[in-house]
Amino acid sequence: MHPTYGLWHAYRGALLFEDEIAIAEPHATIHLCDTCVDKPCLKSCPVDAYSTDGFDYPACLAHVRGDNGEPCRSGGCLDRNACPYGTAYRYPSEVQAFHMASFARLSN
Numbered sequence: 494m495h496p497t498y499g500l501w502h503a504y505r506g507a508l509l510f511e512d513e514i515a516i517a518e519p520h521a522t523i524h525l526c527d528t529c530v531d532k533p534c535l536k537s538c539p540v541d542a543y544s545t546d547g548f549d550y551p552a553c554l555a556h557v558r559g560d561n562g563e564p565c566r567s568g569g570c571l572d573r574n575a576c577p578y579g580t581a582y583r584y585p586s587e588v589q590a591f592h593m594a595s596f597a598r599l600s601n
Contacts (some may be wrong), residue, residue: 494525499579525578537575557597566593 495502535543539561542553542577547601556562565571569589593599 494578496525498523498582499525500573500576500584501579501584503542529577531577533575533577534572539571543572552599556557557593559601562597564582566597566599569593 494500512528521580526534538556540552540556542549542556561583562563567590568574568586569584569592574583574589
């Protein structure tokens with residue numbers, strides 16, 4: 494959870510260096526989820542795929558691929574979209590649909 498972008502950031506890539514690079518220890522920060530009272534992200538998924546216990550990947554995948562998964566397929570994860578942090582950086586629906594199709598291995 495990024496303190497500015499919330500759930501709306503991702504790093505995709507890798508760097509390979511011949512020599513080891515010293516990296517400073519990260520500063521301790523407050524996790525935004527700990528400050529969220531209502532936790533709408535744990536209430537929006539129709540199959541309760543996200544919980545304080547973790548992510549129920551099989552339930553999510555079955556739902557997204559199933560007859561009732563259209564809202565998730567076309568607009569992205571309902572729990573992720575319910576997060577109140579970083580909403581100004583939310584990916585457009587078509588980008589979320591692309592990512593969901595990739596996650597569920599659906600043809601576009």
